[in-house]
Amino acid sequence: MSRAHRRTRTALTAPLAAAVLLAGGFGAMALTGASAQAATAAADAQDDFNGDGYADLVVAAPDGTISSKAKAGYVAVTYGSAAGVSADNKKLISRSTSGVPGSATASQRFGSTFSKGDLDGDGFSDLVIGGGKAGSVILWGSASGLTGGTAIAGYAAPTTGDFDGDGRTDLALFTYQDVHGDDPEDATGTVWKGPVSRAGTPASTLPLLKSGESISGPVRSTETGDVNGDGKDDIVAYHYEGDGVWGNRLLLGGGSAGFKGAWVPGEAAGNKMGTGIGDVDNDGFDDVVVGNDWGGGNVKVALGSAAGLSEDRVQTFDQDSPGFPGAEEEEDEIGGSVSVGDVNGDGFADIALGIPGEDVGDIYDTGSVALVPGGAAGATGAGTQVFHQNTAGVPGVAENSDEFGVSTALLDLNGDGHDDLAAGSTAENEQNGAVWILNGTASGLTATSSFAFGAGTLGAPATAAHFGAYLR
Numbered sequence: 001m002s003r004a005h006r007r008t009r010t011a012l013t014a015p016l017a018a019a020v021l022l023a024g025g026f027g028a029m030a031l032t033g034a035s036a037q038a039a040t041a042a043a044d045a046q047d048d049f050n051g052d053g054y055a056d057l058v059v060a061a062p063d064g065t066i067s068s069k070a071k072a073g074y075v076a077v078t079y080g081s082a083a084g085v086s087a088d089n090k091k092l093i094s095r096s097t098s099g100v101p102g103s104a105t106a107s108q109r110f111g112s113t114f115s116k117g118d119l120d121g122d123g124f125s126d127l128v129i130g131g132g133k134a135g136s137v138i139l140w141g142s143a144s145g146l147t148g149g150t151a152i153a154g155y156a157a158p159t160t161g162d163f164d165g166d167g168r169t170d171l172a173l174f175t176y177q178d179v180h181g182d183d184p185e186d187a188t189g190t191v192w193k194g195p196v197s198r199a200g201t202p203a204s205t206l207p208l209l210k211s212g213e214s215i216s217g218p219v220r221s222t223e224t225g226d227v228n229g230d231g232k233d234d235i236v237a238y239h240y241e242g243d244g245v246w247g248n249r250l251l252l253g254g255g256s257a258g259f260k261g262a263w264v265p266g267e268a269a270g271n272k273m274g275t276g277i278g279d280v281d282n283d284g285f286d287d288v289v290v291g292n293d294w295g296g297g298n299v300k301v302a303l304g305s306a307a308g309l310s311e312d313r314v315q316t317f318d319q320d321s322p323g324f325p326g327a328e329e330e331e332d333e334i335g336g337s338v339s340v341g342d343v344n345g346d347g348f349a350d351i352a353l354g355i356p357g358e359d360v361g362d363i364y365d366t367g368s369v370a371l372v373p374g375g376a377a378g379a380t381g382a383g384t385q386v387f388h389q390n391t392a393g394v395p396g397v398a399e400n401s402d403e404f405g406v407s408t409a410l411l412d413l414n415g416d417g418h419d420d421l422a423a424g425s426t427a428e429n430e431q432n433g434a435v436w437i438l439n440g441t442a443s444g445l446t447a448t449s450s451f452a453f454g455a456g457t458l459g460a461p462a463t464a465a466h467f468g469a470y471l472r
Helices: 014-022
Strands: 057-061 075-080 089-092 113-115 126-130 136-140 145-154 153-163 170-175 189-194 202-207 220-224 234-242 244-253 261-262 275-278 287-291 299-302 312-319 337-341 349-354 368-372 385-387 409-413 420-425 434-440 445-453
Touching: 014 349, 057 089, 057 113, 057 420, 075 126, 089 385, 113 220, 126 153, 136 153, 153 220, 153 234, 234 275, 275 349, 287 337, 287 349, 349 409, 349 420, 385 445
Parallel strands: 113 153, 275 337, 337 409
Antiparallel strands: 057 075, 075 089, 113 126, 126 136, 136 145, 153 170, 170 189, 189 202, 220 234, 234 244, 244 261, 275 287, 287 299, 299 312, 337 349, 349 368, 368 385, 409 420, 420 434, 434 445
16 A cells, blocks of 8 residues: 655664564664754645654554454554654554544454545644444544544545545545455445544535446555546545456546546456556656556556546556666566655655565565656656665565565655655564665665664564554
8 A cells, every 4th residue: 555646763773673673573673863854844744643744654553463352453653753753752553542432353454444634624634544344433633643533434445635626635435345256246435525523524425436337345445646637636446346356446536426437557457466646757647556467567657637547648667677677577566565756856756666576686575665766758667776675774684575565655754855665574573564764865765774663663562463564
């Protein structure tokens, strides 16, 4: 899962970081900021829960044990600062957290979907967390961070955006459905028009889909952006199509009439496909990036336009493209995760790609991450940077089946005007999971001062939690 397109620490030494990783935990690590840069504190408002100008990172651990309930799940929020994120400035949220409605339930996987946005219009972004039949929960932003909790019964895959173009943040909600059968039921739902009160009451409701439109369910994840430049956010929904197949569907924002379905790459594309949205060529229209489409080992960039997306305006590249380090190998899963944001500050959105099946030498499926620059010609793969756990400066050591890069997120954690990369490995430390942070600079990502942390660093449940499964 990556994030929507809008963007309004003591560095652990590599040898010590490797030692901590190999020891099987991160409990001894301290994420404090010793080498803080002067910050512009201009992170996009939707990433900022406490209004301090720094983006805040949300990490999901959907299989974490909570109140002795296996796979009840939780999310960890680490707040940004001039020094980046810190283990001392965080909030752990589960169904057992005081103020959060409901109770921890085995296999609920709370945190398996979530979205950010200022729903009540108070200037602080809010966090909407989904997971299980109990529906979703809104945590409200404030100067002190996320507080309270408001239940939204029966709805999963919460998605924030301005879907009717009135300048207020709305909330699209898809009904919860189990994954089963070759012919799934159509997903239904509603759009809560903002502002949404802290009692859980929207200004009004809008249809989710236009009359005659349908989308099969359930919906696993979503990305939002404006691909046709009409001022109304659109949704790319990753949903179940039946017969074990998942795929993408573009829903064009339509105001009071509901969303209209349209073509997008990744139709019936399988179970390990990343999707992101952002303006890669800086032409005023958001583009949709889809990785590992059909498991085919390539990345597709569908360029936005006033007419939306078209199969005639798609760029395709892979690890064999000129300027892309390495070589294409079977089951690399390039783009198994995708995130889009401006790392080098040139106004063109760049693309972070997880390559969780990448082999490094004879170390199989250890995984890597790549940053593909955007430009006036879009994204071709030229100038790509690639990092893995054996890259100098990156904490840890590459091991078989780590699947580093299974999740990615780009956001400006230290407020210097450059998006930073968060990358996850759910298999790290016997399936406990971990997250790495690589800082953004004017020349791209750097491994210098990069660091890693796990659930133990934050004092959170770690055993088989799959910490870092989803990032935003």
